[in-house]
Structures are given as C-alpha cells and as structure tokens.
Amino acid sequence: MELCKKSECTGCMACINICPRKAIVLQQDEEGFLYPIILKDNCIKCGACAKVCPQMNSKRSEENYDKKVYAGWMKNRRLRRRSTSGGAFTAFAKEIMSNNGVVYGAGFDKDNKVIHKRITKKSELKQLRGSKYVQSYIGNTFSQVKDDILNGMPVLFSGTPCQIDGLYSYLGNRYEKQLFTIDLVCHGVPSPEIYSKYLEYLEKQYKSKVNKMYFRDKEPGWYVFGMRVEFQNGFVYKKNTYEDPFARGFLRNLFLRPSCHSCHYANNQRIADVTLADFWGYQSTNEKDYDDDKGISMIMINSSNGDVLFQQAKHQMRYFARDVEQAVQGNPALSHCFPPAENREQFWLDVHSNSFEYVIEKYMYSEEIPEWFKFREQQIKSYKNDRRKHLPNRVFRRVLGNKLYEKLKKIK
Structure with a gap:
C-alpha cells in the first residue's frame, strides 16, 4: 500500500x-514533524489507509449553504480576557457540555507538549482555551470521537482544517x-522540534523548568499579543510578538510543516461547521460594537449544522x-497559504549544525513594533477616553429608557 506523498501529508x-x-x-x-510509515510485515493490504487519507480522497460537504459571518465576544469579561480573541470557542464548548456532551481540542501534557484532549467537565475547558502554535498530536482521538457518537453523546471537535478533514x-x-x-x-503548523529547542533555550536562560505556556497572552493587548512563560522557580517570561524569537520565526515562515506551504484549505470554502479566528481589521460601526483591544472573534458559519450550534450558544455573546x-x-x-521563507533550507542546516542561540540571533531576531499598530493603539485609547467622558449620559439612558431620555434631551 502507498500513502500520500510526504510533501502533501x-x-x-x-x-x-x-x-x-x-x-x-x-x-x-529531521525537522521534528511526524509522518506515517507502513509496517509491511503487518499490513494486510486492505486499502483502508489510502481510502481514508484526505489528501487522496477529500470528503467535502456538498451542502449549498449561504455562509454567515459575525464579529463577537463573550459577555463574561473574565472568560473573554482569558481567551485568545473573543472567547467564541468557550461559548460553543460550554453549550455542548450543558447538553452532557464532550469537547475535543488542543491542550498541553505534563511536559508542555501539545496534544489533542477529550474533556467532559466545564472546569477542564481552560486546558483547551487559547492558541497553541505547535502541531498537536491527535493520537487515538478520532476513534474516541466515534465511540462517543455511537454512545449518543453530543461532540464538539476543534482543530486545524486538515485535522477536521481527517476526522470526517x-x-x-x-x-x-x-x-x-x-x-x-491557520497560518501553518510550526515544528515541534523548534518548539522543543525553544523551551530548552528558555529553561537554560532562566535556570528553571517551564511550568505553564501561554502563546497568546493579552496583557500587552490583543493587537500586540505576547508570549508568557511561567517557570517553576516563580519567574515569569513576557515578550510581545515582535520580541519573542519563537513568534518571529513562526511568522517569518521559517519552520512550518512543508504541506502548509501548498495548503488547499487556505480559502473560505471551509471543511468545518464553524470557522474561528481573530477578527483582524475589524471596524466598529457604533458604540455597542466598539473595539476595546480585549479581543474579537471572527465567527464564520459554514453549514446549517454550524448555525444550529451558533443559535444555541449566541446568548453567551x-x-x-x-x-x-x-x-x-x-x-x-x-484566501491563500504562505510561501516558505527564502532562507528556510539554510535555516535548517544551521539548526542542525549550530547552537540555538546562534539560530535565534541570525534568523529569529526581534523587530520594532510597526507604525500601523502605534496609530491603532492611539485610536483605541482615544475611543476609551471618549466613552468615559460620556459615561453619565449612557447611565442616564439605561436608567430612564431611550424614549424618556430622548424626550428630556429636547427640553431646553
């Protein structure tokens, strides 16, 4: 039996x-990515692997659904703050769990490696919340999903588009x-090998084991998010996305999985019922939907099944x-995938022949925060100040009601 080409896997x-x-x-x-290998002595040539491979036999939905897009965030401020963007994933997951369902998504194991997990309690949702910029290990979660379905349980499965295609x-x-x-x-999945070297580099530099990882800490803000790493000795590492070496290498496309550079999921014809992302480029239209730099989810509904889920969860947002x-x-x-960095090949040669400190200095160096962000940050500050200035008017409107408030405004 033959599986798909390595470059497509x-x-x-x-x-x-x-x-x-x-x-x-x-x-x-050699880049730390995992690839399937057939053990020929065990293989019975049933062909199941070739039939199930999405790169050889993709099974896209044939539903002709007029997709919808929403900008949104959770009403619960604490959960929104702890989420990567606006917390839409948490809203959907909580709804599934309210119906005695299970949720699958990417989390960390005890060694801070990224794996797919199955959770059954709302208290465990924090394990799946937040972005993880490393390819997660699926393990046997597909077979677990099938067992849950056969047992009549509602299931929510989140992942990259290729993982969703693999599940279907x-x-x-x-x-x-x-x-x-x-x-x-998805921008692309970074190498677990580079992630491992990055953790070793930090542990060496700060003389302690990593306790917790946060790839998208919003303390600096939603627009210029930061890497936050908590160590066992109590030290907390904080660098924004323009300073942290792993973030710089990731966004420079130095160590993405090769198939990501020819990804056929990088378009708006989506595999899943719902697509989530940050709503970059978001524009407010009134004071109710203003951008306060606390995170906004882009919610794309791709199917009638996705709309069912959205209708159930929207009361939280x-x-x-x-x-x-x-x-x-x-x-x-x-709309498109990202090409590999021009120096990607030399990058990997240096990774295998030089220290990680050398690689960081040569390829993953920091850069200044761009002018567009500084301008956007000033806009947000001005908007917040303006809202504080008019707070009494908003309070009176809420207490009196719109009709009475507008009537009193006209009295001179």
Whole structure:
C-alpha cells in the first residue's frame, strides 16, 4: 500500500486511527514533524489507509449553504480576557457540555507538549482555551470521537482544517446535530522540534523548568499579543510578538510543516461547521460594537449544522453581523497559504549544525513594533477616553429608557 506523498501529508493521523492491524506507525523526520510509515510485515493490504487519507480522497460537504459571518465576544469579561480573541470557542464548548456532551481540542501534557484532549467537565475547558502554535498530536482521538457518537453523546471537535478533514474522512459521515466541528484560520503548523529547542533555550536562560505556556497572552493587548512563560522557580517570561524569537520565526515562515506551504484549505470554502479566528481589521460601526483591544472573534458559519450550534450558544455573546469579504480581508489565510521563507533550507542546516542561540540571533531576531499598530493603539485609547467622558449620559439612558431620555434631551 502507498500513502500520500510526504510533501502533501498534513499529519492528520486518519490512517493511524483507521488501520485494523495497527500496521502504521509514526516516524519523526529531521525537522521534528511526524509522518506515517507502513509496517509491511503487518499490513494486510486492505486499502483502508489510502481510502481514508484526505489528501487522496477529500470528503467535502456538498451542502449549498449561504455562509454567515459575525464579529463577537463573550459577555463574561473574565472568560473573554482569558481567551485568545473573543472567547467564541468557550461559548460553543460550554453549550455542548450543558447538553452532557464532550469537547475535543488542543491542550498541553505534563511536559508542555501539545496534544489533542477529550474533556467532559466545564472546569477542564481552560486546558483547551487559547492558541497553541505547535502541531498537536491527535493520537487515538478520532476513534474516541466515534465511540462517543455511537454512545449518543453530543461532540464538539476543534482543530486545524486538515485535522477536521481527517476526522470526517475517518468517520465517513458528518453525523449532523450530534457532531459539531470548529476549524481555525491557520497560518501553518510550526515544528515541534523548534518548539522543543525553544523551551530548552528558555529553561537554560532562566535556570528553571517551564511550568505553564501561554502563546497568546493579552496583557500587552490583543493587537500586540505576547508570549508568557511561567517557570517553576516563580519567574515569569513576557515578550510581545515582535520580541519573542519563537513568534518571529513562526511568522517569518521559517519552520512550518512543508504541506502548509501548498495548503488547499487556505480559502473560505471551509471543511468545518464553524470557522474561528481573530477578527483582524475589524471596524466598529457604533458604540455597542466598539473595539476595546480585549479581543474579537471572527465567527464564520459554514453549514446549517454550524448555525444550529451558533443559535444555541449566541446568548453567551455579543455579536454583530459582518460581510464574508471583511473576514477574508483581515485574515489572509482565508484566501491563500504562505510561501516558505527564502532562507528556510539554510535555516535548517544551521539548526542542525549550530547552537540555538546562534539560530535565534541570525534568523529569529526581534523587530520594532510597526507604525500601523502605534496609530491603532492611539485610536483605541482615544475611543476609551471618549466613552468615559460620556459615561453619565449612557447611565442616564439605561436608567430612564431611550424614549424618556430622548424626550428630556429636547427640553431646553
């Protein structure tokens, strides 16, 4: 049996989950990415792996659905603050769990490696909340999802588009109104090898083991988010996205999985029921939907099944309809994938022959915060000050009601 070409393999692990003889194992390549290898002595040539591979047989939904886009954020300020953008994922997940369902998503193991997890309690949702800029290890979660579905449980599965495609290929059925899927607008998945070296570099520099990782700490703000790393000795590392070496290398496309550079999911014809992202380029239209730099989710509803989920969860959010074009404009990965860095090949040669400190200095150096952000930051500060200035008027309007407030305004 033959699997897809290595350059096309996304590492979704559908083939691993489907093999009846466990004749497929994962092998790490020189860049730290995992690829499936068939153990020929165990293989019975049933062809299940080739049939389930999304890169060889993609099973896209044939539903002709007129997609909808919303900008939104959770009403719960604490949960919004702890989320990467506006907290839409948490809203959807809480709704599933309120119906005795289970939720799957990317979290950390005890060694801070990124893996897909199955959770059943709302208190565990914090494990899945927030972005993880490393390819997650799927393991046997596809087969766990199937067991949950057969047991009649509502299921929410979140992941990258290729992981969602792998899940649907494995299941052979979308199981609408029971299985709900969320994919993310993905820049590409970084190398676990570089992530591991980055952790070792930090632990060496700060003389302590890493305790917790936050790839998107919003303390500096939503626009210029930061990396936050908490160490066992109590030290807390904080660098914004223009200073942190891992963030710089990731956004410079130095160590993404090769298949990401020819990704056929990088468009607005989505695999999942719902697509989530930051709503970059968001524009306010009135004081109710103003941008306070606390995070705004781009919520794209791609199917009637996704709309069912949104209707159930929307009571937890403030949301405002937007055009698909606005979502695409702010998220380039909804229209195209990103080419590899021109010096990617030399980068990997240096990784394998030099210290990580050398690699950081040569390739992952920091840069100044751009002027566009400084201007945007000033706009947000001005808007907040303006809202504080008019706070008494907003309070009176709320207490008196719109009609009486407007009537009193006219009295001279």
